[in-house]
Amino acid sequence: MPSSAERRTLPFPTFLSILVLTLLLAAPAWAAENIRGATTGPTTAKGYNHPNQYVHLQPTQIAPNMEPVIPHADQDKEARAKLDALRKKTGKKPNILIVVLDDVGWMDPGFNGGGVAVGNATPNMDKLASEGLVLTSAYSQPSCSPTRATILTGQLPCHHGVLYPPMYGQPGGLDGAVTIAQLLRDQGYVTQGVGKWHMGENDGSLPQNVGFDDFYGFLSVSDMYSEWRDVYFNPEIALSPDRFAAMQKLPFNPNVVHCEKGGCKNVRLIDLNAIKDLDEDWLTYSENFIRKMAKNPKPFFLYHGTRGCHFDNYPSDRYAGKSAARTVYSDCMVEMDDVVGRLVKTLEETGQLENTLVFFTSDNGPEGEVDPYGRTPFRGYKGTTWEGGVRVPTFVYWKGMITPGKSEGLFDLADLFPTALSLAGVSGADIGKLVPKDRYIDGIDQASFLLGDQKLSNRRSVFYWMMAEFAAVRMDEFKLHRVVQITDGINTKGWNGGFSGTVTKTGGVVMYNLYANPQEDASVGIRHLPIESFLEQEMKRYAAVLKKFPPKFDMARR
Known part of the structure; x- marks a missing residue:
């Protein structure tokens, strides 16, 4: 490190470069390859991974007309073993x-x-x-x-x-x-x-x-x-x-x-x-x-x-x-x-x-x-x-x-459809064969999630629809809104519920951490753009699904 007198004569950018180089030389080898930390400097903390957090993972597509899944081979095997044993014991499907x-x-x-x-x-x-x-x-x-x-x-x-x-x-x-x-x-x-x-x-x-x-x-x-x-x-x-x-x-x-x-x-x-x-x-x-x-x-x-x-x-x-x-x-x-x-x-x-x-x-x-x-x-x-x-x-x-137990793993009620079929003996891509090829199954087989001791969801994201509006997506603890309802946007008196407010588009990066802010009233979108980008990509992925399997918005014909 330069002396205090030398620091006074060095241009600030040069001094900052020397400081960073010195810290890197003193840090472990892995830190030199991938600097992490705060404004105070790099950290040697390795951090932790937690179950049911998949924002960084790519799901597996099991059939053209079915939502992709996060597979858990060991959990699937455990669930199938339980179901097979029960079938032998009772002599019929559950x-x-x-x-x-x-x-x-x-x-x-x-x-x-x-x-x-x-x-x-x-x-x-x-x-x-x-x-x-x-x-x-x-x-x-x-x-x-x-x-x-x-x-x-x-x-x-x-x-x-x-x-x-x-x-x-x-x-x-x-x-x-x-x-x-x-x-x-x-x-x-x-x-x-x-x-x-x-x-x-x-x-x-x-x-x-x-x-x-x-x-x-x-x-x-x-x-x-x-x-x-x-x-x-x-x-x-x-x-x-x-x-x-x-x-x-x-x-x-x-x-x-x-x-x-x-x-x-x-x-x-x-x-x-x-x-x-x-x-x-x-x-x-x-x-x-x-x-x-x-x-x-x-x-x-x-x-x-x-x-x-x-x-x-x-x-x-x-x-x-x-x-x-x-x-x-x-x-x-x-x-x-x-x-x-x-x-x-x-x-x-x-x-x-x-x-x-x-x-x-x-x-x-x-x-x-x-x-x-x-x-x-x-x-x-x-x-x-x-x-x-x-x-x-x-x-x-x-x-x-x-x-x-309890699990924070994501579950959409659409998942009941493939899960019930899985319990009945039809699983994986075979579920997609039971409906016409032009029908898209948004649900995910969650039999192993419900029966496995690890309690790992097979679902990476949840999509929110407000009638014909593709409103939001949740992945892990984060939720990105594109369209919201302001429940008191019209009425200033009385009860303000979900059917008498105003529906409006957001600025594009209205995102909440549902662990830190379950009331969804303090957006962290601008501060956490790296996470926001994952959620945005997931909405784009599903938009591509809608091109292949167009939405049905005309209730008048039904």
């Missing part, structure tokens, strides 16, 4: 039970910090979650119909075309789609749908015409049967005989229906009394189905969609005031906990628990415009692509097959 709650927020159940803390204890959910795998980063679509269609088709809304919930006779539906119910039935499964449908009332979209052997429930959404009847919420219709009569003539079915091959039959009208007992009625139907299947050599696929806790909630006398919060929403959460507990208890009583995967989730985040509603620690509500609108409470329970 049953699959999917329970989809309505408008329930990430923090409503106790296993995500809600439960007792927010005035609605959920002991059954919490126990099952503690004995299963809690997915802390599981994603729905911003609203119910797109999510439900995504579960059944394995496609994002841009590909299945159900962009928003069809209301009061609006077009939209599954007509022409290939569903998991249809494909599992081809694999020898008995397929049963119970509860909420809301994926179209046109003939081609009815449950029995898209793969379900039997369906019992309603075809639309809770408020369509109640809100115009309620003299408190909608007196302008409920107290106007002529307007009320006009509502009765709209082209939607206001009944509980029973659908089988050949058509649907109306069971009873849904009014303000009947709506109180719908979830109890549907639960009894699913319990009876589970008991019946105990004597059937075939495996079953049961899709159980609850009415709760979509507004408006009208608790039965059994549940009114049963929650500590005593709100109609929290009372509903207590009932939903009983629903989950009784379904699993029936599996256990009939000897089918060890051969049944139970998947629990919600169709989107909490509704934010009709109080009282659910809770989320994240920004936004149902109808938005902020985390609060699409990150949903999720766990997977399978007695003896899943090692208890």
Whole structure:
């Protein structure tokens, strides 16, 4: 090093060069090859790699019409060994039970910090979650119909075309789609749908015409049967005989229906009394189905969609005031906990628990415009692509097959499609062969993620769609927005949820670290451009997919 006198006479750039050279000579050999550190100088810290962080990896393309995956050979082998052993023990393929709650927020159940803390204890959910795998980063679509269609088709809304919930006779539906119910039935499964449908009332979209052997429930959404009847919420219709009569003539079915091959039959009208007992009625139907299947050599696929806790909630006398919060929403959460507990208890009583995967989730985040509603620690509500609108409470329970724990690995509800097929014995590129070549499967087979002890997701990224807008992408802990909804951009008073705000494009580098800032209110895009570039490339990759498999944005034709 030059002396202090020499330093005073050297030009600053020359002095800085000598200083850096001296530090490099003193540092380990690896530091000389790849300098890392801060403005204070290089570092010798080697750092750490963590599981489920893939932004630096290139995924593997397994089929032209399927999303690429992050493979884990050892985990795949472990999962297959578990499935093979169970198949030998039971003599048949595993049953699959999917329970989809309505408008329930990430923090409503106790296993995500809600439960007792927010005035609605959920002991059954919490126990099952503690004995299963809690997915802390599981994603729905911003609203119910797109999510439900995504579960059944394995496609994002841009590909299945159900962009928003069809209301009061609006077009939209599954007509022409290939569903998991249809494909599992081809694999020898008995397929049963119970509860909420809301994926179209046109003939081609009815449950029995898209793969379900039997369906019992309603075809639309809770408020369509109640809100115009309620003299408190909608007196302008409920107290106007002529307007009320006009509502009765709209082209939607206001009944509980029973659908089988050949058509649907109306069971009873849904009014303000009947709506109180719908979830109890549907639960009894699913319990009876589970008991019946105990004597059937075939495996079953049961899709159980609850009415709760979509507004408006009208608790039965059994549940009114049963929650500590005593709100109609929290009372509903207590009932939903009983629903989950009784379904699993029936599996256990009939000897089918060890051969049944139970998947629990919600169709989107909490509704934010009709109080009282659910809770989320994240920004936004149902109808938005902020985390609060699409990150949903999720766990997977399978007695003896899943090692208890939590994972931050990414999971999209589209993954249920290929995962269910994988459990049924069809995996890898063979899944892509079960749909026409012009259909793109956005879901990823996550069987090994759910069953493997390492709990490594096979998904590299999650894409967020807001109707026809390609809104955002998440990779690892980072999320890049291109389009956002400002929920209070129009209204300055009242509740500001996801359907009454403004939709706007971002400046291009609006990016959040969801670990450091789950509220998504402090962008780190400019500071972390190296990471932003990975996310931008991922959005470009999927844009190329959309050129090969064009989006379906015209709901009017459905």
